[in-house]
Amino acid sequence: MPSPIRAVRLGLIILLIVVGTVLSAGWAMHQAKRESMQLDAQRANQQLGLYANALHTLIERYRALPAVLALDPELIDALSRPLSEPVQHALNLKLERINGAANSSTLELLDASGLAIAASNWRLPTTYVGSNYGFRPYFKQTRVQGSGRFYAVGVTSGVPGYFLSSAVSNAQGQFLGAMVVKLEFPELEREWRQGSDILLVSDARGITFIANQDGWRYRELLPLTPADRAELEQTRQYDKQPLVALHSQVLTRFAEHSHLSRVQGPQGSVDYLWESLPLPAEGWTLHLLRKPQVAEDERNAALAAAAVWLSLVFAALFVSQRMRLARMRQRSREELKRQVEERTRELRTAQEGLVQSAKLAALGQMSAALAHEINQPLTTQRMQLETLRLLLDHGRHEQARQALEPLEQMLTRMAALTGHLKTFARNSPGGLRERLDLATVVDQALHLLEPRIRDEEVEVALYLARPAWVRGDAIRLEQVLINLLRNALDAMADKRYKRLEIRIEADAELWRLSVLDSGGGIAEADLGKVFDPFFTTKPVGEGLGLGLAISYGIVADAGGALQVENLPGGARFSLTLPRDLEPAC
Ligand code: ADP
Numbered sequence: 001m002p003s004p005i006r007a008v009r010l011g012l013i014i015l016l017i018v019v020g021t022v023l024s025a026g027w028a029m030h031q032a033k034r035e036s037m038q039l040d041a042q043r044a045n046q047q048l049g050l051y052a053n054a055l056h057t058l059i060e061r062y063r064a065l066p067a068v069l070a071l072d073p074e075l076i077d078a079l080s081r082p083l084s085e086p087v088q089h090a091l092n093l094k095l096e097r098i099n100g101a102a103n104s105s106t107l108e109l110l111d112a113s114g115l116a117i118a119a120s121n122w123r124l125p126t127t128y129v130g131s132n133y134g135f136r137p138y139f140k141q142t143r144v145q146g147s148g149r150f151y152a153v154g155v156t157s158g159v160p161g162y163f164l165s166s167a168v169s170n171a172q173g174q175f176l177g178a179m180v181v182k183l184e185f186p187e188l189e190r191e192w193r194q195g196s197d198i199l200l201v202s203d204a205r206g207i208t209f210i211a212n213q214d215g216w217r218y219r220e221l222l223p224l225t226p227a228d229r230a231e232l233e234q235t236r237q238y239d240k241q242p243l244v245a246l247h248s249q250v251l252t253r254f255a256e257h258s259h260l261s262r263v264q265g266p267q268g269s270v271d272y273l274w275e276s277l278p279l280p281a282e283g284w285t286l287h288l289l290r291k292p293q294v295a296e297d298e299r300n301a302a303l304a305a306a307a308v309w310l311s312l313v314f315a316a317l318f319v320s321q322r323m324r325l326a327r328m329r330q331r332s333r334e335e336l337k338r339q340v341e342e343r344t345r346e347l348r349t350a351q352e353g354l355v356q357s358a359k360l361a362a363l364g365q366m367s368a369a370l371a372h373e374i375n376q377p378l379t380t381q382r383m384q385l386e387t388l389r390l391l392l393d394h395g396r397h398e399q400a401r402q403a404l405e406p407l408e409q410m411l412t413r414m415a416a417l418t419g420h421l422k423t424f425a426r427n428s429p430g431g432l433r434e435r436l437d438l439a440t441v442v443d444q445a446l447h448l449l450e451p452r453i454r455d456e457e458v459e460v461a462l463y464l465a466r467p468a469w470v471r472g473d474a475i476r477l478e479q480v481l482i483n484l485l486r487n488a489l490d491a492m493a494d495k496r497y498k499r500l501e502i503r504i505e506a507d508a509e510l511w512r513l514s515v516l517d518s519g520g521g522i523a524e525a526d527l528g529k530v531f532d533p534f535f536t537t538k539p540v541g542e543g544l545g546l547g548l549a550i551s552y553g554i555v556a557d558a559g560g561a562l563q564v565e566n567l568p569g570g571a572r573f574s575l576t577l578p579r580d581l582e583p584a585c
Contacts, residue, residue, distance in 0.1 A: 017313055021306045028305030032298040034252065037273060040292060041258045044197070044275045048288045051192065051199060052277050055286065058188065059162065062104055066166035066179040067147070069098065075109060079168055079176035083117055091118035092129070105161055106182040109168070112175060114139045126157045133180075137235050138163045142178040149282065151209055153239040159184060160209060160238075185210050198272070198289035201279075205232075207243060208287075215266075219246040221287075248274075260292065351533070354546060377410040432473035433558070435580055438504055438513055439466035441474060445481040446502075452489060458498040465504045468511045469580040472558035480551040480562075484515045484573045487547065490538070491519025491571065507576065510560075514574045521566035530564055 099120035114134025141148030192212035201210035206222030536545030560577035
């Protein structure tokens with residue numbers, strides 16, 4: 001693969017790993033976070049239920065108090081006639097006593113106009129006595145419905161509280177005034193302050209009036225309309241308390257009253273799990289705000305997801321690498337096969353060419369030998385014929401007859417040579433298995449090489465058992481022998497002592513034909529290679545390295561064997577062939 005493509009591939013893989021890891025970890029973290037928050041939200045919601053119960057119980061405890069007091073004949077009586085100072089004093093004392101016993105914040109009695117004629121806090125400078133509360137919604141409700149309830153900041157005391165009131169009526173059912181109990185929640189707020197959660201109670205308009213932490217009271221959770229503001233102005237519900245909007249934004253909603261919100265505070269924004277619970281009896285809503293925790297689980301989930309992702313990617317890479325390797329291996333195997341086939345083809349062509357050259361070389365050598373062999377006797381014969389004519393011209397018949405003798409001898413030799421040539425020219429297919437005498441084969445071969453043997457003054461020693469009958473192809477065996485002899489002559493070419501020893505001996509069922517020379521033998525390392533095709537130590541142009549390989553094949557074809565060994569002084573080639581025991585025909 002070209003390297004730019006590889007680089008791009010590598011880049012893509014790294015990108016895949018990094019982006020995938022980040023995405024999967026992020027996704028898993030988000031999922032785990034959402035799950036853990038949902039669980040948290042459920043828990044918070046359960047706690048919210050408990051808080052709501054506590055608040056409800058507290059209010060319920062005091063709800064009956066004004067109703068019971070409104071039945072007191074003393075109060076009814078006091079409201080039925082013009083008020084005298086001693087009566088008012090007695091009422092003040094009474095309310096003070098009851099308030100202490102009931103453990104409520106304040107008790108007050110309003111007349112039909114809303115004027116407070118008696119109150120439990122009559123001793124304090126901030127007493128309600130003498131103030132008119134006719135503008136308060138609870139008074140109006142009481143006058144109309146018989147009872148009222150209202151959370152407000154006390155206009156006189158400045159202390160916020162829940163006002164519960166009941167109408168005081170005479171026997172005829174005429175509205176005389178209202179009995180009011182005020183509840184304050186500092187204790188509740190203190191109690192709620194214990195946890196780290198923020199607890200709020202908001203009214204129907206979304207204004208918080210109970211909070212367990214500072215800074216959360218009198219906040220507008222919902223935007224107020226101008227009508228709301230006008231009404232607040234009129235009822236003086238929160239009197240002089242400034243109302244501050246609370247800016248929040250819902251991030252994730254889990255349920256209708258359960259979400260994750262971002263609240264803008266003075267110190268920047270903070271995320272809260274925000275649980276709300278409506279309290280229908282009072283028209284209020286209870287809120288619980290809790291900071292979500294970065295759980296260990298989220299980190300673990302992120303790590304696990306990243307690990308899963310990485311294992312998947314690496315497994316995929318591993319598999320693709322394996323497949324790529326397999327493909328490459330397959331391709332290289334095919335390439336190798338193709339190369340081997342090509343080389344084999346080339347070698348075969350080359351070998352065929354070489355065999356052809358070897359044949360041509362042999363032909364050339366043989367032609368040269370023959371030309372040499374025939375030319376010389378022809379010249380001699382011409383001279384002898386001239387001599388013969390002269391002798392006959394002079395009538396010296398006896399001498400002429402004598403001169404014919406060497407001529408005859410020479411002709412016989414030439415006839416033998418051509419006869420040999422004839423056998424050599426004969427077509428000789430590989431499978432020929434004629435009965436032949438090995439000794440004759442040796443004779444023929446020596447005959448062909450005689451000129452060279454003579455020229456090079458080689459001493460030839462023959463120990464030939466004859467006849468040595470074997471089966472095979474005479475021409476081919478002769479070719480083998482010529483090869484062996486020629487190699488021997490080549491080996492001895494530059495030696496001073498040149499001796500060729502040829503033997504034919506019986507060896508059990510075999511005939512052993514051996515050729516021993518004095519050429520110094522074969523290097524130990526080459527001993528195993530001499531029969532290999534193309535193995536030659538001869539200079540280029542002289543040796544093809546095919547002779548022994550071909551010879552080996554021929555002998556093996558004939559059912560025999562060709563071996564070589566080093567003896568002191570030279571190499572010995574041994575050819576063994578099974579003896580042909582059949583009687584000669
Ligand atoms: P070539 O004669 O063309 O080299 P051969 O197959 O006939 O091919 O011989 C192979 C080699 O064997 C020769 O080159 C030579 O090194 C070695 N060899 C063969 N015969 C002899 C021998 N009689 N003495 C020493 N070396 C020999």
